[in-house]
Amino acid sequence: MRWLFLKDLQILRRSPLVTVLLVLYPVAIAVLIGFALSRGPEKPRVAFLNEVPAGAPLVLGGAQFDLTGAKSELCSRLDCVPVSSEAQARQMVESGDALAALILPPDLVTRLESLGGLNPTQPTVRVLVNEEDPVKAGLVNDRIDSLVTQANLRISKEVSRISASYLTLLTRGGTFNLLGQTLDILGLRSSERILRGVRSELPADSSMGGALDKVIQFARLASQNLDQAQPLLTSIAHPIEVQKEVVSGSPPSLDAFAIAVAATVTLMFVTVLLVAGSLALEWEENAYPRLVRGLVGRTALLAEKVGLGVALSLAVTLLMLAGLSLFVDIHWGRLPAIVAAVLAGGAAFAAFGAAIGASAREVRASSLLAFMISLPIAFVSLVESGTVSPGLFDVIKVIRAVFPFDAALDAISGGLDASGPALGLPLLHLAILVVAYGLVARLALRRLA
Amino acid sequence: MSAQANGEVVIETRGLAKRFGERQALKGVSFEAHRGELLAIIGPNGAGKTTLLSILAGIREPDGGSVSRPPGEIGWVPQQAALYRRLTVAENLRLFARLEGLSNADAAVEEMLEQTALGERRDDQVGTLSGGNQQRINIALGLLSRPAVLLLDEPSAGLDPRQRERLWEFVLALAGGGTTVIFSTHNIAEAERYGQRLLVLADGDALFDGTSGDLHAAAPEAGGRDFEQAFVAFLRDRGH
Numbered sequence: 001m002r003w004l005f006l007k008d009l010q011i012l013r014r015s016p017l018v019t020v021l022l023v024l025y026p027v028a029i030a031v032l033i034g035f036a037l038s039r040g041p042e043k044p045r046v047a048f049l050n051e052v053p054a055g056a057p058l059v060l061g062g063a064q065f066d067l068t069g070a071k072s073e074l075c076s077r078l079d080c081v082p083v084s085s086e087a088q089a090r091q092m093v094e095s096g097d098a099l100a101a102l103i104l105p106p107d108l109v110t111r112l113e114s115l116g117g118l119n120p121t122q123p124t125v126r127v128l129v130n131e132e133d134p135v136k137a138g139l140v141n142d143r144i145d146s147l148v149t150q151a152n153l154r155i156s157k158e159v160s161r162i163s164a165s166y167l168t169l170l171t172r173g174g175t176f177n178l179l180g181q182t183l184d185i186l187g188l189r190s191s192e193r194i195l196r197g198v199r200s201e202l203p204a205d206s207s208m209g210g211a212l213d214k215v216i217q218f219a220r221l222a223s224q225n226l227d228q229a230q231p232l233l234t235s236i237a238h239p240i241e242v243q244k245e246v247v248s249g250s251p252p253s254l255d256a257f258a259i260a261v262a263a264t265v266t267l268m269f270v271t272v273l274l275v276a277g278s279l280a281l282e283w284e285e286n287a288y289p290r291l292v293r294g295l296v297g298r299t300a301l302l303a304e305k306v307g308l309g310v311a312l313s314l315a316v317t318l319l320m321l322a323g324l325s326l327f328v329d330i331h332w333g334r335l336p337a338i339v340a341a342v343l344a345g346g347a348a349f350a351a352f353g354a355a356i357g358a359s360a361r362e363v364r365a366s367s368l369l370a371f372m373i374s375l376p377i378a379f380v381s382l383v384e385s386g387t388v389s390p391g392l393f394d395v396i397k398v399i400r401a402v403f404p405f406d407a408a409l410d411a412i413s414g415g416l417d418a419s420g421p422a423l424g425l426p427l428l429h430l431a432i433l434v435v436a437y438g439l440v441a442r443l444a445l446r447r448l449a
Numbered sequence: 450m451s452a453q454a455n456g457e458v459v460i461e462t463r464g465l466a467k468r469f470g471e472r473q474a475l476k477g478v479s480f481e482a483h484r485g486e487l488l489a490i491i492g493p494n495g496a497g498k499t500t501l502l503s504i505l506a507g508i509r510e511p512d513g514g515s516v517s518r519p520p521g522e523i524g525w526v527p528q529q530a531a532l533y534r535r536l537t538v539a540e541n542l543r544l545f546a547r548l549e550g551l552s553n554a555d556a557a558v559e560e561m562l563e564q565t566a567l568g569e570r571r572d573d574q575v576g577t578l579s580g581g582n583q584q585r586i587n588i589a590l591g592l593l594s595r596p597a598v599l600l601l602d603e604p605s606a607g608l609d610p611r612q613r614e615r616l617w618e619f620v621l622a623l624a625g626g627g628t629t630v631i632f633s634t635h636n637i638a639e640a641e642r643y644g645q646r647l648l649v650l651a652d653g654d655a656l657f658d659g660t661s662g663d664l665h666a667a668a669p670e671a672g673g674r675d676f677e678q679a680f681v682a683f684l685r686d687r688g689h
Contacts, residue, residue, distance in 0.1 A: 004548075010536060015535060285533050286527055287533060289508050290545075293507055293508050
């Protein structure tokens with residue numbers, strides 16, 4: 001078996017196209033995924049017209065808002081193109097240079113500040129949109145809606161905080177600045193205390209006693225109830241709080257999952273195509289009858305091909321992961337788990353490829369068959385529950401169970417990230433598939449006898 | 450049907466039968482071959498020649514009958530060269546020598562390179578060789594284990610006359626050295642020229658076992674015409 005293994009490596013070495021593809025394919029996948037992960041999604045290009053006077057501070061309730069930071073945050077999520085006039089912004093949107101224009105009017109700060117005063121006026125921002133591209137239009141609408149919602153939330157919190165401070169002043173007393181003058185506010189609690197003092201000085205039969213008692217009671221009740229208003233205002237600022245509970249699955253990070261998908265796709269194509277092609281080549285070279293005529297057993301021949309697939313797929317997948325580690329953080333401390341996952345996945349894909357190669361017995365036919373079966377299975381395995389009808393998803397679950405992609409993806413996800421799926425079950429699943437596809441391949445070889 | 454017993458019998462079959470679905474490929478074929486003999490198996494397409502050779506080689510199991518093989522290897526040379534085209538001549542020989550479990554694979558490679566006179570092409574990839582040279586390597590692979598019997602399935606198919614001549618020189622030398630050579634061919638003239646004995650198969654039946662002269666005599670209506678015409682007349686007389 002050793003000599004056959006070396007022979008296959010020699011043939012690969014002498015097949016530059018196949019070898020180059022074996023190396024280039026994972027590197028290309030790694031670079032593509034790496035760029036995608038490190039750059040994130042493309043930001044929509046938005047013309048940005050800021051008509052707010054330069055240097056105008058936004059003060060709400062005595063606290064100053066960081067307008068520069070807010071603009072930076074905005075432009076970190078949009079590709080902001082500064083423009084100097086509304087006409088220029090409109091022209092950019094109409095010509096398609098920008099998907100939208102965001103216009104901050106000159107009175108934005110004044111109106112925002114009025115929210116903390118006694119005569120609030122609602123501030124507005126204007127958005128000009130180009131909806132020629134529905135996908136991008138949807139993206140820019142979502143982004144702007146999200147940003148405006150966040151801004152509203154922050155302002156709402158600030159207004160609530162200011163309102164709460166006014167209530168505290170009303171309840172407990174303190175000082176208040178109005179038009180440059182500092183006013184002392186007595187507060188309800190002090191008022192109650194003073195009134196109680198006055199009440200105790202009055203004669204028992206004083207006609208003012210009853211009326212004063214009513215005022216004291218009002219001051220006490222008002223003080224007690226306004227104390228409760230602050231948490232009420234907070235709840236208005238956050239009317240709905242989301243409490244998420246994970247009832248199934250402990251997903252790995254998005255990066256780890258993307259890497260796992262890339263690694264599994266690479267593992268699948270490299271291994272299935274290589275093993276199916278290598279086994280079919282034995283027929284194309286007419287060597288199969290000579291080999292199984294006492295030189296190599298059929299089971300040993302299959303084992304050699306699976307071993308070849310596992311060895312090369314391990315090398316190629318680790319090469320791809322090394323390439324990806326230039327862009328994203330890969331936990332190399334989990335190398336034993338990664339290797340175990342890749343070995344098990346590689347063995348299952350190799351056995352699957354051997355079944356295809358033994359059935360097709362022609363390199364081109366087996367390559368085509370491997371590609372035609374593998375690609376749809378990879379797509380189907382990435383379909384999430386809830387995105388298709390329950391009946392269809394039951395069919396998908398069967399496909400996932402029968403083919404190695406899903407189990408390999410789980411194993412590699414678990415290998416890459418401790419928070420991913422546990423390794424035990426996927427490895428067992430892959431081991432069962434190795435045996436099952438090995439038997440299919442063995443039966444297909446027997447057909448020649 | 451008569452077998453010529455010249456010396457030691459090295460391979461013998463009795464009532465070999467093989468069926469592929471509805472088709473009976475072999476119908477109780479019996480014959481024997483002797484040490485150093487050149488036995489030609491001839492017959493029309495679909496006669497069962499390749500099936501018979503593959504059963505002798507141990508690639509297929511017969512449905513009925515028996516094969517008595519000599520101790521040790523039987524060399525088998527399939528019709529199409531069973532070689533790895535991306536490996537060199539020497540690498541092919543070395544690979545199969547190792548798979549055969551030969552104790553000194555390198556020595557066996559050198560011997561085969563000398564026997565095939567392909568020493569100068571030892572480092573050439575097989576895919577770059579002519580059909581004739583590929584067939585010589587193909588035969589050399591069958592000889593690696595020094596078999597007592599060499600089975601050749603259409604060995605000269607696709608070769609030009611010069612390549613055929615060199616091939617048969619090589620095969621005759623093997624037989625001269627004591628190797629029993631059993632070959633199938635469509636080329637009746639080649640069978641007459643090189644086969645010391647002929648086994649005629651048609652539709653799975655062994656119709657004749659004897660020399661070319663015996664076959665000529667068995668088709669008297671062919672008169673003085675050539676051997677190929679005598680062979681066709683022989684088959685026609687027997688309903689084929």
